[in-house]
Amino acid sequence: MSEPFSLSDFEVADRAALRRVPSLSTELEEISEVEYRKLRIEKVVLAGVWISGSWQEATRSLEELARLAETAGSIVLSGVIQRRDVPDTATYIGSGKALELKKIVAETQADTVIFDGELSPGQLRHLEDTVKVKVIDRTWLILDIFAQHAKSRDGKAQVSLAQMQYMLPRLRGWGDALSRQAASGGSVGIGTRGPGETKLETDRRRIRDSMVKLRREIKEMARTRDTQRAVRRKSNTPAVAIAGYTNAGKSSLLNRITGSHVLVEDALFATLDTTVRKAQAPSGREVTISDTVGFVRHLPHQLVDAFRSTLEEVSDADVILHLVDASDTDPRGQYLAVREVLSEIGADNIREILVLNKIDLLSKEQREDLEHEFFGAIFVSAHSGEGFENLWQVIESNLPEPTIEFFGVIPYARGDLLAKIHNEGKLKSLNNLEVGMEVEALVPAELAHQLNLAKV
Numbered sequence: 346m347s348e349p350f351s352l353s354d355f356e357v358a359d360r361a362a363l364r365r366v367p368s369l370s371t372e373l374e375e376i377s378e379v380e381y382r383k384l385r386i387e388k389v390v391l392a393g394v395w396i397s398g399s400w401q402e403a404t405r406s407l408e409e410l411a412r413l414a415e416t417a418g419s420i421v422l423s424g425v426i427q428r429r430d431v432p433d434t435a436t437y438i439g440s441g442k443a444l445e446l447k448k449i450v451a452e453t454q455a456d457t458v459i460f461d462g463e464l465s466p467g468q469l470r471h472l473e474d475t476v477k478v479k480v481i482d483r484t485w486l487i488l489d490i491f492a493q494h495a496k497s498r499d500g501k502a503q504v505s506l507a508q509m510q511y512m513l514p515r516l517r518g519w520g521d522a523l524s525r526q527a528a529s530g531g532s533v534g535i536g537t538r539g540p541g542e543t544k545l546e547t548d549r550r551r552i553r554d555s556m557v558k559l560r561r562e563i564k565e566m567a568r569t570r571d572t573q574r575a576v577r578r579k580s581n582t583p584a585v586a587i588a589g590y591t592n593a594g595k596s597s598l599l600n601r602i603t604g605s606h607v608l609v610e611d612a613l614f615a616t617l618d619t620t621v622r623k624a625q626a627p628s629g630r631e632v633t634i635s636d637t638v639g640f641v642r643h644l645p646h647q648l649v650d651a652f653r654s655t656l657e658e659v660s661d662a663d664v665i666l667h668l669v670d671a672s673d674t675d676p677r678g679q680y681l682a683v684r685e686v687l688s689e690i691g692a693d694n695i696r697e698i699l700v701l702n703k704i705d706l707l708s709k710e711q712r713e714d715l716e717h718e719f720f721g722a723i724f725v726s727a728h729s730g731e732g733f734e735n736l737w738q739v740i741e742s743n744l745p746e747p748t749i750e751f752f753g754v755i756p757y758a759r760g761d762l763l764a765k766i767h768n769e770g771k772l773k774s775l776n777n778l779e780v781g782m783e784v785e786a787l788v789p790a791e792l793a794h795q796l797n798l799a800k801v
């Protein structure tokens with residue numbers, strides 16, 4: 346997976362020698378269409394259209410699609426890009442190209458074609474009818490990766506909901522033969538179907554029912570998380586959220602700052618669940634730092650919707666560390682894609698610190714170019730630790746200021762309050778008097794209240 350994918354690298358004949366997965370046709374009668382779509386995508390051909398931008402951008406996009414496909418566990422056999430002014434309404438790539446694709450599929454014995462975009466239900470149907478194998482798009486591929494990586498109950502529910510939402514308008518049913526067979530009391534899903542209901546209708550009904558249930562579950566889980574966040578907020582600890590493109594090094598950054606051991610992997614979407622940890626800034630002030638799911642170009646809006654409550658960790662933060670992989674071929678593209686999602690989740694007004702990570706991989710010239718391009722950004726390496734002192738300084742200067750002035754004398758026995766001032770506020774002066782400690786500080790409201798109660 347670490348090898349960059351190159352379209353010309355593939356020896357089609359070589360790959361075709363691989364054993365073909367046994368045909369799915371016999372299984373189709375036993376499973377619902379949703380399950381069929383979820384079947385492991387094994388040997389794939391990629392197809393994209395080049396509409397705007399440079400040729401380089403078009404290939405880069407297909408290369409990223411290949412990485413996504415590999416992350417989902419497939420072997421990429423071949424890839425095609427078609428130049429068009431607009432995608433074809435019926436077949437996305439155009440009917441001529443679709444026939445060409447059919448030939449490539451037959452030659453390579455691929456079992457799936459993945460399109461680099463989101464296909465309309467009609468396009469999906471046309472293309473499946475033409476190429477005669479399963480057709481999926483970038484959106485479904487990303488949903489599939491999320492489904493494979495989701496671990497928590499919460500994450501699984503959110504992904505399932507997104508998958509169903511995507512699937513509902515795209516269900517095809519398996520043709521008349523199958524529904525007739527079912528209607529006449531065949532072996533398909535006995536007892537699950539009302540009188541006269543086709544398999545397609547049954548699938549639709551099942552999905553709608555499950556979606557209602559999932560929405561309810563997700564809401565309940567979100568409530569628990571809201572409560573936890575409310576507790577953290579009440580303690581006046583500023584919240585710093587790490588956001589960024591998938592594989593930018595967000596989990597690595599969290600681990601370095603907080604000494605945690607969140608899974609770090611050279612894979613897309615390694616992290617789906619949010620981790621929140623406490624950390625202490627060099628001045629002693631406490632903050633929480635959260636690591637969460639990464640973003641990608643054209644992140645499916647179904648996912649953004651379903652993950653909205655998870656992403657509140659970001660949209661509710663005081664400061665966002667926007668992490669960009671400086672060693673990527675297109676850091677600006679990553680940056681823009683993340684900005685887009687941030688604005689979609691209503692986080693574009695939050696203070697944002699731009700951090701370019703993985704500078705240990707850059708040459709001197711590359712670094713200078715990026716320093717010029719991303720003027721004012723912080724350059725770090727989560728691996729070597731370079732730049733972290735500076736990063737902390739910038740984080741601290743962006744934390745919300747404690748607002749209440751306190752001046753008074755607190756008893757020596759209340760060292761706990763002094764510690765709190767260090768953690769949550771700013772100590773301006775400290776005089777040790779006979780009766781106690783004379784303190785001048787800027788503190789949050791809650792702590793000001795406690796200090797006033799303890800004052801001598």
Ligand SMILES: Nc1nc2c(ncn2[C@@H]2O[C@H](COP(=O)(O)OP(=O)(O)OP(=O)(O)O)[C@@H](O)[C@H]2O)c(=O)[nH]1
Pocket residue numbers: 590591592593594595596597598608609610611612613614615616617638639640702703704705706725726727728729
């Ligand atoms: N050379 C180098 N590699 C890094 C650095 N930071 C992270 N990596 C590598 O980049 C890959 C991704 O790191 P993660 O921390 O998992 O990235 P992430 O942003 O959490 O990724 P997802 O959770 O998958 O979105 C891993 O192979 C890391 O070892 C760095 O500063 N330098």
Ligand SMILES: [Mg+2]
Pocket residue numbers: 595596597608609615616
């Ligand atoms: Mg991660």
